[in-house]
Amino acid sequence: MKTVHLNDNDIQQYTFDFVNCGDIIIEHINSCKQCKNVSENYRLLSKEIKVQAEPELAFNLADLVMEKLPAPITQKPSKDYTLSLSIIIGIGVLVLMLYGFKSNLINLIEIKNISTYFIIALGVFVSGLFSIDMIRSYNKKINIINFS
Numbered sequence: 001m002k003t004v005h006l007n008d009n010d011i012q013q014y015t016f017d018f019v020n021c022g023d024i025i026i027e028h029i030n031s032c033k034q035c036k037n038v039s040e041n042y043r044l045l046s047k048e049i050k051v052q053a054e055p056e057l058a059f060n061l062a063d064l065v066m067e068k069l070p071a072p073i074t075q076k077p078s079k080d081y082t083l084s085l086s087i088i089i090g091i092g093v094l095v096l097m098l099y100g101f102k103s104n105l106i107n108l109i110e111i112k113n114i115s116t117y118f119i120i121a122l123g124v125f126v127s128g129l130f131s132i133d134m135i136r137s138y139n140k141k142i143n144i145i146n147f148s
């Protein structure tokens with residue numbers, strides 16, 4: 001029995017999966033110095049791999065995050081402001097145009113009732129509010145995406 005040593009698979013199971021390791025393997029390694037040395041070498045090797053791999057990954061991740069974090073925070077809010085500002089200006093121009101051509105429009109549709117004019121103005125106002133609300137919720141969603 002002493003001349004027949006364990007194979008690599010058995011020693012690896014003893015080293016990394018001790019709970020599921022058979023009694024014969026445990027007994028052999030406890031009584032055999034040569035197989036115990038092989039097991040210790042596997043353990044040292046795995047420790048070295050872990051020690052080398054983890055800091056490298058952590059530093060790379062940190063560097064990547066640090067590189068990418070400042071850029072979106074400084075750039076994207078200004079972009080959002082210009083976007084919402086241009087949309088608000090567009091809505092303002094539209095409202096002004098409607099206001100400027102109101103007499104033409106009213107003559108065209110032949111509506112001279114003041115209450116219908118108010119209804120149209122109210123409709124334009126409410127649709128403007130809806131657009132502003134849509135822009136606000138859009139900006140909020142964009143901010144959530146940026147920070148997550």
Ligand SMILES: [Zn+2]
Pocket residue numbers: 004005006028032033034035036
């Ligand atoms: Zn052995």
